[in-house]
Amino acid sequence: LVTADGYKVLGYRLDEDGNPTAEVGDVRISKSETKAPTATVRINFKGNLDSRLEEGKEHKADTIIKDSLGNSYTITFTFVKTADDQSGNTWQMYVDRVTEVSTGNYKTYRDENGDFEDSGLIPNDLKLKFDSDGELFEDEIDKVLLTNLSGIQFEKNKSGEDLDESYSPSGTFREITLFDSKDPKTYKNLHQYANDMDAQPYALDGNSSGKLQAYSIDPTGMVVGIFDNGERKNLAQIMLAKFDNPAGLEKIGNNFFIDTRNSGEPQFGYGASSGFGGIRGGVLEMSNVDLSMEFTEMITTQRGFQANSRIITTSDEMLQELVNIKR
Missing domain, CATH: 1.20.5 (Single alpha-helices involved in coiled-coils or other helix-helix interfaces)
Known part of the structure; x- marks a missing residue:
C-alpha cells in the first residue's frame, strides 16, 4: 500500500486468526490472495409447520451445505407429524439423504457394522416439540448433526451412532448445530401454526474458496479483503502514530512531517482508539478554519x-x- 505521492504505508499483515505475522513494516497485499473454504457448522430453520396436518403426514425441505474443501451437498430434511404427545404438537425430523450438488449422486455411508448402505443416510430421529403458542420448546434446541474425520454421525440428545462416509476428495463435514441456544434467532423463526406448510432449512455459514476481488479500509485502519465467494477477511492493519509534542514535528512539505527530539518518539496505535484519529480514504482533510x-x-x-x-x-x-x- 502506498499514498498518492508514492510513500509506503506502515502496518502489518494478519494471519487467518487475525493475529500480526511480523513487526510493523510495509503493507503488502498479493493479487493472488485467496480465502480458504469453510465447512458448514450451523443450520437454521424458518417458516411454519402446519398444525392441521394429520399424524404421519410429511414435509420435505433441503438446503446446501459445504464440507471442509468447499464441495457443495444438498441435505434433505423430512418433518413427520406425530401423535405421541397429548398436545399433538410434536414432530419427528430426520435427514434422509445427502447428495452431491455437482453430480446429483447419493453419498454412500457405512453403518455401525461397517457395511455400506446404498439407500442414502438414515440417521436417528430428532424430536421437535412446540408449546400451545406454536413456539419451539427451548429444551429441544442444541440438536447436533455431528461428524468427524472418519465419517458422519447424527446425535439425538447427545447420543448418536457413527456412520462412516466414503467420498472423494477427502473433504470432511464439521459438527453442525441445528438449533443453537446461544443464538435465539436460530430457533425462534420456526413455528407451528394453522397455516400453510413452508418450513425451510438454510445454512448460516460454509463457503467455497474465494479469490481476492477488492479491498477496503475501515476507520480503524483495518484492510479488509473482499472475495468473489462473498466472504470478507482481515488482511492487514495500518498503524497510526502520535507524539507527546506534535508541535515539535518538522514539516518537510506536501503535508508530511518527521519526528524530532523535540516531538519525542512515535507511539503506534490503531485508528479510532484512544488518542488516535480515524482513517478515511478518498477524502480531503477538513480545515479547522x-x-x-x-x-x-x-x-x-x-x-x-x-x-x-x-x-x-x-x-x-x-x-x-x-x-x-x-x-
Missing part, C-alpha cells in the same frame, strides 16, 4: 486600513497647508 469568521475579520481589517489611510491623508494635507501659510 471558520471561513465566515475569517471573512469577517478580513473585512474589519480592510475597513480599519481604509480609515487609517484617510487619517494619514488628512494629516498630510494639514501639514501641507501649514507649510504654504509660512511661505
